[in-house]
Structure formats: structure tokens, C-alpha cells
Amino acid sequence: MTRILHGVDITRGASFRGVVDFNQRYRLQHVDRNFKSTITTIVPLTDMEKLFQLRIDDDAERATFGFLPGQFVMLEVPGYGEVPISISSSPSNKAYIELCIRRAGTVTNLLHRARPGAKVGLRGPFGTHFPTGQMKGHDVLLIAGGLGLAPLRAPIFDITENRAAYGRVHILYGTKDPSQLLFDYQYETWRRVGGVELSIAVEHADADWKGEVGLITHLLDRLTLDADDTFAIVCGPPVMFKHVCSRLSARGVPMDRMFVSLERRMHCGMGKCYRCNVGHTSTCIDGPVFDYWSVMNLKESI
Amino acid sequence: MLFRTLAKAEFRKLVELLLAANEVVGPKRVGTNVRGEPLHQFLPVSAFDELALDYANTEFPPKTYFLPYREDLCSYRFGDDDWTQDIRYQVHPRVIVGMHACDINGLVKLDKVFTRDTFPSPYYLSRRKNTLIIGIDHLPGPKCFCRSVGADLVERGFDLFLSDLDTRYFVAIGSDRGFGLLQRVDAKAITDEDRADYLALRHRIADAFETHVDVQNLPSLLDIEFESKLWKKWGDKCLSCGACAMVCPTCYCYGVHERVSIDFRCGAKVKQLHSCNLLDFAMVAGNHNFRPTRESRLKYRYYHQHRGFVEAYDEPNCVGCNRCGHACLVGINPPDVIADLQAEERR
Amino acid sequence: MKYLRIEPRRPKVGIFDFTSCEGCELQLVNHEESLADFLACVEIVNFREASAARDDTYDIALVEGSISRADEVERLKSIRAKAKTLVAFGSCACFGGVNRLKNACDLVAANREVYGAHPKETLPVRAVKEIVPVDLEIPGCPVNKPEVERIVQHLMMDLPFQLPVYPVCVECKQRFTTCLYERGELCLGAISRAGCDAPCPAGGLGCWGCRGPALDANVEAFRSMVRERGFSQRELDERMSFFGGFEVRS
Numbered sequence: 001m002t003r004i005l006h007g008v009d010i011t012r013g014a015s016f017r018g019v020v021d022f023n024q025r026y027r028l029q030h031v032d033r034n035f036k037s038t039i040t041t042i043v044p045l046t047d048m049e050k051l052f053q054l055r056i057d058d059d060a061e062r063a064t065f066g067f068l069p070g071q072f073v074m075l076e077v078p079g080y081g082e083v084p085i086s087i088s089s090s091p092s093n094k095a096y097i098e099l100c101i102r103r104a105g106t107v108t109n110l111l112h113r114a115r116p117g118a119k120v121g122l123r124g125p126f127g128t129h130f131p132t133g134q135m136k137g138h139d140v141l142l143i144a145g146g147l148g149l150a151p152l153r154a155p156i157f158d159i160t161e162n163r164a165a166y167g168r169v170h171i172l173y174g175t176k177d178p179s180q181l182l183f184d185y186q187y188e189t190w191r192r193v194g195g196v197e198l199s200i201a202v203e204h205a206d207a208d209w210k211g212e213v214g215l216i217t218h219l220l221d222r223l224t225l226d227a228d229d230t231f232a233i234v235c236g237p238p239v240m241f242k243h244v245c246s247r248l249s250a251r252g253v254p255m256d257r258m259f260v261s262l263e264r265r266m267h268c269g270m271g272k273c274y275r276c277n278v279g280h281t282s283t284c285i286d287g288p289v290f291d292y293w294s295v296m297n298l299k300e301s302i
Numbered sequence: 303m304l305f306r307t308l309a310k311a312e313f314r315k316l317v318e319l320l321l322a323a324n325e326v327v328g329p330k331r332v333g334t335n336v337r338g339e340p341l342h343q344f345l346p347v348s349a350f351d352e353l354a355l356d357y358a359n360t361e362f363p364p365k366t367y368f369l370p371y372r373e374d375l376c377s378y379r380f381g382d383d384d385w386t387q388d389i390r391y392q393v394h395p396r397v398i399v400g401m402h403a404c405d406i407n408g409l410v411k412l413d414k415v416f417t418r419d420t421f422p423s424p425y426y427l428s429r430r431k432n433t434l435i436i437g438i439d440h441l442p443g444p445k446c447f448c449r450s451v452g453a454d455l456v457e458r459g460f461d462l463f464l465s466d467l468d469t470r471y472f473v474a475i476g477s478d479r480g481f482g483l484l485q486r487v488d489a490k491a492i493t494d495e496d497r498a499d500y501l502a503l504r505h506r507i508a509d510a511f512e513t514h515v516d517v518q519n520l521p522s523l524l525d526i527e528f529e530s531k532l533w534k535k536w537g538d539k540c541l542s543c544g545a546c547a548m549v550c551p552t553c554y555c556y557g558v559h560e561r562v563s564i565d566f567r568c569g570a571k572v573k574q575l576h577s578c579n580l581l582d583f584a585m586v587a588g589n590h591n592f593r594p595t596r597e598s599r600l601k602y603r604y605y606h607q608h609r610g611f612v613e614a615y616d617e618p619n620c621v622g623c624n625r626c627g628h629a630c631l632v633g634i635n636p637p638d639v640i641a642d643l644q645a646e647e648r649r
Numbered sequence: 650m651k652y653l654r655i656e657p658r659r660p661k662v663g664i665f666d667f668t669s670c671e672g673c674e675l676q677l678v679n680h681e682e683s684l685a686d687f688l689a690c691v692e693i694v695n696f697r698e699a700s701a702a703r704d705d706t707y708d709i710a711l712v713e714g715s716i717s718r719a720d721e722v723e724r725l726k727s728i729r730a731k732a733k734t735l736v737a738f739g740s741c742a743c744f745g746g747v748n749r750l751k752n753a754c755d756l757v758a759a760n761r762e763v764y765g766a767h768p769k770e771t772l773p774v775r776a777v778k779e780i781v782p783v784d785l786e787i788p789g790c791p792v793n794k795p796e797v798e799r800i801v802q803h804l805m806m807d808l809p810f811q812l813p814v815y816p817v818c819v820e821c822k823q824r825f826t827t828c829l830y831e832r833g834e835l836c837l838g839a840i841s842r843a844g845c846d847a848p849c850p851a852g853g854l855g856c857w858g859c860r861g862p863a864l865d866a867n868v869e870a871f872r873s874m875v876r877e878r879g880f881s882q883r884e885l886d887e888r889m890s891f892f893g894g895f896e897v898r899s
Contacts, residue, residue, distance in 0.1 A: 007318075007319050007320065007321065007322025007323030007324070008319045008320055008322075008323060008324075008483060008486055009323035009324060010320070010323075010324050010395050010397060010432075010434045010479070011324075011395045011432075020393070020427075020428065020431035020432055021391075021393050021428075023389075023390060023391050023393070031421045031424075032375060032376060032389055032424070032425075033376075033387060033389055034387060036385075036387070076560075076571075077560075077653065078378040078380070078385045078387065078560065078569055078571075079378055079380065079385075079560050079561065079562035079566075079569030079652075080560055080562070080808075081558075081559060081560050082558060082560070082571070083587075104586075104587035104588045105586075105587030105588070105809070106587075106803070106808050106809065108587065109807075109808055109809070110653060110655070110806060110808065111653075113653070113655050113806075113807075114653035114654060114655060115653070115654035115655070116654075117383070117654055118383060118653040118654045118655075119383060119384050119385060119653075120653075121387065263586075264584070264586075264592065265584060265585065265586045265592075267556065267557050267558040268556075268558065270419075270420070270421035270423075271415075271419055271420065271421065272415065272416065272419075272421070272423060272554070272556070273555060273556045273557065273558065273576075274554070274555040274578075274606065275555065275556075275557065275576070275583065275584070277578075277602070277606060277610065278592075279605075279610070280605070280606075280609050280610035280613045280614075281610060281613065281614070285419075285420065299525070299528055299605070300592065300593075300598070332827065333827065333832075335827075335831045335832060335833075336831065336832055336833030341827055341831065343825060361825075361827060361828075361831075362822070362825055366825075371822075371823035371824075372823065380652065382651060383651050383652055383653060383654050538867075538870065539870050540867065540870070541816070541818075541839045541840070541866075541867045541870055541871055541874075542815070542816070542863075542865070542866075542867060543815075543816045543818035543819070543838075543839045544815060544816075544818060544819045544822070545818045545819075545822055545828075545839075548818075548819065548822035548823065549822065561799065562802060563683070563686075564683045564686045564687050564690060564798045564801075564802065565683070565686035565689070566652065566802075574823075575823070577819070580814075580815040580819065581814050581815060581863075581864055581865050582814045582815065582864075585814075596865075596867060629822075629828065631828075631830060631839055631871075631874050632870055632874045
């Protein structure tokens with residue numbers, strides 16, 4: 001080969017725009033950069049779940065961080081991994097966010113042993129939200145099974161803080177047994193300060209249990225509801241929301257006024273890794289909150 | 303689009319100009335298979351003659367220069383119970399010579415996912431923007447079905463695209479960067495003869511396809527046949543090895559994991575391409591698996607490429623290169639699976 | 650460091666060899682650049698190959714080798730009784746390993762062949778889990794040191810560890826290795842557990858499945874594929890029996 005002294009360097013020259021360096025572009029950076037946050041308080045809820053209060057360290061980042069009820073964050077323990085967690089605190093709370101976390105894998109096991117003061121990373125918020133704006137002026141029915149109360153807590157805050165904007169508000173909550181009830185210290189506040197009706201049932205009572213025993217569908221069947229004027233949010237395992245939503249549908253609540261939150265494995269939160277795909281879409285971008293009609297049309301969603 | 307012609311010696315000169323100042327990657331012969339056919343991979347070359355521009359297909363897709371199999375998304379430094387995160391996007395200017403139309407169309411599809419949506423990926427963009435692409439036409443092999451999925455012609459996604467007119471190349475110019483490059487060599491304005499020769503070549507290419515796949519009705523067919531028994535038939539064959547997705551020029555699904563050095567001083571968040579056929583693709587903590595069976599995973603690869611992707615971008619996420627069909631040890635390939643689905647529909 | 654304000658453990662580790670080549674133990678002192686840091690993470694209380702220290706209390710017992718004598722059975726049981734976590738370390742401990750090939754022979758004849766006029770007391774080879782419960786398996790012939798380091802990090806933090814569940818093909822493709830079948834050679838990569846980073850196929854040698862089967866490996870489809878490519882049943886069975894990780898119908 002003849003040695004050519006003056007080659008064409010694609011990073012130089014008139015028609016070449018030079019090296020395109022994204023390291024200088026802040027707007028693109030923030031999707032990958034996590035907000036460093038401090039775990040300020042850890043509230044034990046059950047054997048398996050704890051509530052973590054997190055405060056974003058940087059004042060400017062904390063001020064700009066905002067979310068809508070139903071959205072989730074990617075919570076990262078650097079060096080160990082990242083998990084999607086739906087936000088359980090009030091959207092109006094700018095001081096800290098709360099995440100209810102069940103001990104299941106590597107990251108959540110570590111978090112359960114972490115102590116206040118620990119530094120974790122947050123990315124987000126991501127995903128769709130419950131349309132609380134659209135629900136204003138209507139009755140609202142919030143139905144949770146088990147850990148499903150965690151994603152419901154943000155809309156519960158949102159609704160109770162703006163209570164006058166809604167009609168009748170009911171919360172139906174069911175778990176396997178009394179030891180699994182989450183946020184039991186808040187029930188009185190929701191009832192008396194929040195002005196919502198809260199009904200709770202457990203499938204298996206223990207010696208101290210004085211409340212309802214049975215499936216959540218029993219609570220639902222007893223409830224009088226104005227089907228033409230009700231929005232429903234249903235969170236829980238697929239078998240639970242399927243039964244609940246089909247009963248609501250049978251009683252005349254339109255499927256596009258019922259909202260569920262789907263759970264899938266997520267690795268990016270940004271619609272790229274496609275690990276959370278369900279049917280023809282991805283849970284992180286088009287979900288996690290879907291109306292029930294959409295869910296019915298997603299293969300393998302139930 | 304603007305066109306020029308380039309004498310073959312001038313093209314050689316062009317590549318040598320690029321070689322003198324840049325990393326140049328192209329199809330390189332790496333050996334032969336058991337049937338004596340040559341094997342090619344996209345690898346860095348140091349001389350024009352190392353390029354095997356007449357290659358049929360490469361073992362691995364050029365997507366790995368944009369979406370590497372493994373890449374660190376960020377690094378961490380730890381100190382006591384605190385840490386700092388550092389993100390660096392790799393800026394590595396590179397020239398890729400000899401990409402076929404299907405592979406360029408594969409990149410155009412990846413562009414839709416990684417550059418246009420709500421969260422453009424700076425990792426991908428950094429590589430895409432800093433890579434100059436010179437594509438080349440080829441006569442389709444017996445298993446190529448790019449024409450069936452509209453990936454045999456390229457309109458964008460490259461800088462220059464060559465079609466071999468025996469004595470010269472017919473060059474489509476896809477960017478100002480490509481235009482500027484041609485000014486460094488003796489490129490000629492096209493004549494009526496060039497145009498006629500080029501169109502004749504296009505017909506020759508179009509007529510040479512032996513494999514045809516009808517993908518028009520696939521989005522609805524995949525919904526209707528979602529519960530079909532034939533998925534079990536193919537699923538029973540599937541080794542769930544992920545080879546199909548690894549060699550696919552458009553499969554982009556990935557996983558993220560993190561690692562810490564044994565002295566706990568530094569760590570990294572690592573992205574690694576994954577495959578929807580692998581057992582743990584939809585597995586969550588506690589070992590619940592949303593897709594525990596081989597057939598459900600195999601089905602989802604087709605469902606994503608020909609239903610989910612169409613829903614999002616109005617085109618399938620398949621460019622018809624049949625690398626997956628070739629890499630599959632048990633012979634699962636899109637033309638057969640799709641034909642089977644369509645035969646099921648007519649039964 | 651006190652990560653997340655959690656005090657990591659510095660577990661006491663005992664390393665014990667049974668019927669094996671001790672090559673997996675040797676891997677522990679391999680990877681020199683991180684050896685000092687590795688040793689800082691654990692307190693090695695019993696390691697015949699590298700240290701004179703002897704202490705009979707340990708949190709983690711790394712057990713290398715298969716079990717092939719009555720006295721080994723007893724020794725293993727006493728280790729199990731003392732260890733909080735018992736790790737089957739390497740393919741011999743996990744599956745019986747190469748030693749297991751012996752089980753297919755007439756044991757008396759094999760004994761005579763090897764030891765001549767001085768036969769040794771011997772039993773059919775068994776994996777550790779066939780005798781005592783095993784908490785964690787680290788397969789590989791030999792084990793992969795970076796993977797061992799990751800596992801130790803998990804043990805220090807009391808975290809569950811998951812080996813890759815998918816087959817070697819993924820790692821092979823990710824390092825641009827031409828498929829061995831393309832070259833007309835036998836390879837078990839499509840049914841064998843990944844995590845080794847596929848060094849053998851990259852070096853031109855088909856996978857021998859030293860890490861045992863991938864989770865839910867489709868062995869049936871794999872067998873018919875191999876048959877269709879002209880390899881004999883016997884050749885495949887021999888390959889699959891080699892490290893003892895696969896069920897081979899004989």
C-alpha cells in the first residue's frame with residue numbers, strides 16, 4: 001500500500017462537524033445520572049416490608065423533582081443494582097419521598113439492612129400516573145390487595161389533600177392475614193382527617209382480629225356505588241385486579257375509568273431495555289398505570 | 303438524494319484516505335466453515351485489500367459497534383458509606399465500510415428506539431454520530447428476505463452507499479459529510495448510462511430473491527394466533543440459547559447489573575445485551591417468571607418484532623438478514639415460522 | 650467500608666479438599682492483582698494448600714472434590730455440622746466431576762488397574778449434595794475466580810447469589826466466537842450453564858459442560874440436533890458424562 005500522508009480525518013475538515021461529544025450536554029446526562037439521596041427514616045411495616053423516607057441531597061435537584069401519583073422511580077444501590085419502586089408519598093411533599101419496599105432480591109435485602117444516613121441513588125420519576133385530575137368531581141373507589149396499597153398511597157394523599165374536589169371516596173383493602181396490613185398507623189387519619197371510608201378485610205383472621213374476614217370482592221359486593229359517576233383504582237396481584245375489575249365492569253363502571261398498575265421486571269425505566277414488555281408495549285413508558293380496557297388488550301397482562 | 307459515480311481505483315483511494323487518519327472497520331474474512339464457505343466479521347482493517355466487499359453476510363451484525371454486547375453505563379467510587387457516580391460517553395470516531403442495506407436499515411430502526419423517543423440514549427448517539435458509514439449493495443443470498451420487510455433499499459442512515467456497476471460504483475450520497483468526502487477524490491456526475499445501469503442492477507437484485515415472507519398481515523395474525531398450538535411445536539425445538547438475538551442486527555433488549563471491586567473501592571453499572579428467549583428475561587425477584595415456557599419466550603420474539611414494534615413505529619423490527627435463522631442450531635428461522643403461522647390461518 | 654451503614658462480615662472460611670485435583674483451591678490464590686484484597690475480605694482458618702492456620706470454627710466451608718471413600722463421608726458430615734454455610738466448590742463437589750466416570754466401570758477392576766497389588770478402599774463417587782445439604786454451588790472446572798470473588802462479596806453482605814441461568818452460547822456470541830458447529834465440531838454450549846465467559850470455544854475447543862446444565866436446558870431438542878448433524882449418540886453421551894453434570898441415559 002502506498003503511504004498517504006494527508007488522510008481525511010472524519011473528525012476534522014470543512015464538511016465534518018467534528019467529534020460529537022455528548023459528555024458536554026447536561027440535558028442528555030440527567031437520564032442516566034442518579035440523584036444521590038439519603039435515607040432519612042426507616043419505618044418497619046411488616047416482616048417483609050419497610051417504608052423508606054429519602055431526601056435528595058442536592059437542593060436544586062430536590063426542588064425540581066416532582067411526580068404524579070402512580071409514577072415510579074428506579075432506586076439504585078450503587079455496586080449492587082437498581083429496582084423499580086412506585087412512589088408512596090404525597091406528590092405535594094417536596095421535602096422527601098417515601099418508598100415502600102418488600103424484601104425480595106439482592107437490592108431490597110440490602111436496603112432492609114441499611115441504616116438511616118445511608119446514601120442511595122434515584123432516577124426518575126418514570127411512567128404513567130393515575131389521572132387524579134380527570135377524577136375530580138367524581139366518586140373514587142380505591143381498591144388494594146396486599147402490597148398494592150403501596151402505589152395507592154400516593155393517590156390517597158393526593159385525594160385527601162384535595163378532598164373537596166372529589167365526591168364520595170372509598171378505600172377497600174385486603175390482605176392474607178392481619179400481620180400483612182401496611183400503614184396501619186394511618187387508617188384513623190385517612191378516615192377522620194381525610195374523610196374517606198375505609199373498609200378492611202383479611203382472608204385469615206388471628207386471635208386479635210376484630211374486623212372483616214374474607215376476600216376483597218366481598219367488601220366490593222356490599223358497597224353501593226354510582227357506576228356512572230365512579231372512577232376506580234385497583235392495585236394488587238393480577239388475579240385480584242382481574243376479579244375486582246370484572247365485577248366493577250359487570251356493575252356498569254366503564255373499563256376506561258378503572259385503572260390498574262402493572263408490575264414487571266425493569267432494567268432502565270426508559271422504554272429501552274424492553275424487559276418490562278407486556279403484550280405489544282412496555283410497562284415503564286406506557287405504564288405502569290393502564291386503564292383496564294388497555295390491560296384487557298395486552299397479551300399476558302393478567 | 304444526490305448521486306455520483308466513482309471509478310473503482312478512486313474508491314480505493316477514498317478508503318486509503320480514510321485509513322490514514324481513522325479507525326476503519328469492514329467485512330474481513332476470518333476463516334471458512336465446515337462446508338468450505340468463507341466466514342466474515344466486521345473487524346478493524348489496516349489496508350484496503352483486507353476488506354472483503356463481496357461477502358455474503360457476516361456472522362455478527364454491525365450493531366455491536368453502536369450497541370456493544372457489554373458496556374459500562376457509569377462507574378462508582380466508594381468511600382466509607384458514600385459514593386460518587388461518574389458517567390462518560392465514549393467518543394470514538396470510526397468509519398464502517400461495506401455495510402449492506404439490511405444492516406443500515408437495522409441501524410435506522412435502532413435510531414428510532416435510541417435517538418427519538420422520550421429518553422434519547424447518549425451512549426448510542428455518541429457512537430452513531432461519530433461513525434461514518436459507507437454501505438454497499440449486494441446480490442441477495444438464497445435465504446435473504448430483506449425485500450419482504452422493505453429493507454433491501456436504503457434512503458437514510460448512511461453517508462455513502464455504493465452499487466457495483468462492474469467498472470465503477472454508483473454512489474448515493476446520504477449526508478453532507480459523505481458529499482464532502484467525495485470532493486477529495488474524482489467523483490463524477492452521473493450520466494444517463496449510469497442511471498440505466500444502476501436501474502438494471504436494481505432489477506437484477508430484486509429478481510434474485512429466492513425467499514419471500516409475507517409480513518403484511520402479521521400484526522393481526524399474531525394476535526389471533528397468540529394461543530395457537532404451533533408455538534408449542536416451535537417452542538419444543540427452541541434451545542433458549544439466545545443466539546438469535548445476539549446475531550440480530552436489530553434486537554436491542556438488555557439487562558443491567560452492577561459490580562463492585564473486591565476491595566470495595568470502585569464499582570460499575572454494566573449494561574449487557576440480553577435475549578427474550580433466555581429463561582430469566584422476565585424473571586423477577588423471588589423467582590416468579592412471567593414467561594416460564596420456551597414457547598412463550600420464542601413467541602414473544604416474533605410478537606415484539608412483528609407486532610409490538612409495528613405498534614410503536616409502523617414497521618417490523620426485522621430486516622430480513624436471516625442471521626438468526628443461520629445461527630439457530632435447531633433451524634428455527636423467520637420464513638418457516640411465519641409461513642407456518644400463515645398456513646395455520648388458512649387451515 | 651461500612652456500605653449503606655451496614656457492617657459487612659469478615660467470614661471465617663475453611664477450605665477442605667476431598668477427591669479432586671485441588672485445582673479449584675489453587676484458583677483461590679490465583680488472580681494475583683486482587684489476592685490481597687480477597688484475603689482481606691475473609692478470614693481463612695483452614696487452607697491446607699496456602700496456609701498453616703488451623704481452626705475448627707468457621708462460617709463458610711468451601712468443599713472441593715467428590716466423595717469416594719467412607720472416611721470422606723464422615724469428614725464431610727462433621728464439616729457440615731460446624732459450617733453455617735456449606736459451599737460445593739467446583740464441578741467435582743457439585744456433580745462428582747471427572748471422578749464420576751469411575752462409576753461406569755467395574756470398581757474392583759478399576760481399583761486393580763490403578764493401584765495394582767495394593768488396592769484402596771473405595772466407594773462409587775458421589776457429589777457433596779448426595780451426602781449432606783449444600784447451601785451454595787459454585788460449578789466449574791476449575792471455578793472462575795472473578796465469580797468466586799462476587800460470591801464472597803455476596804456472602805459478606807448475607808445476600809443471595811444467583812448463578813447465570815442461561816447457556817454458554819450467550820457468552821460465546823458476546824465475545825464474537827464463531828460457533829463450533831459452524832466448524833463441524835461438537836459443543837455442549839447450548840445446554841450448559843454460562844458464567845465462565847466461554848473461554849473454551851474461544852480457544853477452539855467445544856464446551857464440555859463443566860458447569861453443568863443451564864436452568865431448564867432443552868436437552869431433548871439438543872440431542873436430536875446433535876444426531877442430525879452426524880455425531881454419534883456415544884460421542885455425545887461421553888461428552889455429557891465427562892463432568893457428571895448431566896443426566897445421561899445409559
